[in-house]
Amino acid sequence: MQHVTEYLLLILGAALVNNFVLRQFLGICPFLGVSRKIKTAVGMSLAVIFVMTCASAVTWALFRFVLVPLSAEYLQTIAFILVIATFVQLVELSMKKFSPALHQALGIFLPLITTNCAVLGVAVINIKKMHTFMQSVAFGFAGALGFALALIIFTGLREKIDRSDPPKAFQGVAIALITAGLLSLAFMGFAGLVK
Numbered sequence: 001m002q003h004v005t006e007y008l009l010l011i012l013g014a015a016l017v018n019n020f021v022l023r024q025f026l027g028i029c030p031f032l033g034v035s036r037k038i039k040t041a042v043g044m045s046l047a048v049i050f051v052m053t054c055a056s057a058v059t060w061a062l063f064r065f066v067l068v069p070l071s072a073e074y075l076q077t078i079a080f081i082l083v084i085a086t087f088v089q090l091v092e093l094s095m096k097k098f099s100p101a102l103h104q105a106l107g108i109f110l111p112l113i114t115t116n117c118a119v120l121g122v123a124v125i126n127i128k129k130m131h132t133f134m135q136s137v138a139f140g141f142a143g144a145l146g147f148a149l150a151l152i153i154f155t156g157l158r159e160k161i162d163r164s165d166p167p168k169a170f171q172g173v174a175i176a177l178i179t180a181g182l183l184s185l186a187f188m189g190f191a192g193l194v195k
Contacts, residue, residue, distance in 0.1 A: 027118030045148030056140025
């Protein structure tokens with residue numbers, strides 16, 4: 001029972017309480033870049049879930065079984081980016097083949113997952129907090145779910161705002177940033193759930 005509670009707290013903490021986008025402000029570029037249409041937001045969310053979860057597993061193993069035995073921990077960032085880039089390339093090739101319209105809609109933001117600091121942040125945090133393999137995978141998946149949740153909610157809000165008529169001074173990026181700030185404040189309400 002304690003194991004289940006521990007994983008539940010880890011998942012709630014990563015997805016809601018310490019949301020990478022709205023609480024730690026990691027991954028803002030794709031968050032703002034693909035939040036115009038729900039279809040592209042869902043596509044990006046699925047890509048990030050796949051990359052972040054898989055990268056969490058592989059980077060954990062790479063660090064423990066390759067970098068540490070070789071005393072090459074200083075290569076962590078480069079090695080992690082190479083792993084992430086490999087998974088992003090896999091997603092991009094798959095998307096190009098099976099969903100060309102979504103691939104076109106995501107444009108430059110799909111390859112930018114490679115340098116998405118939220119994806120790299122999860123891998124580094126897993127090592128820093130000395131998570132086990134299963135904790136690393138759960139943390140990566142939950143962090144990606146939190147990213148997806150924030151992105152989809154934000155996109156829905158932006159679509160609704162685009163259909164309304166905000167004052168001229170607030171149109172465009174201004175209202176998007178205000179909306180993101182308010183959404184961030186809303187997510188702060190989860191702060192008491194997990195330490």
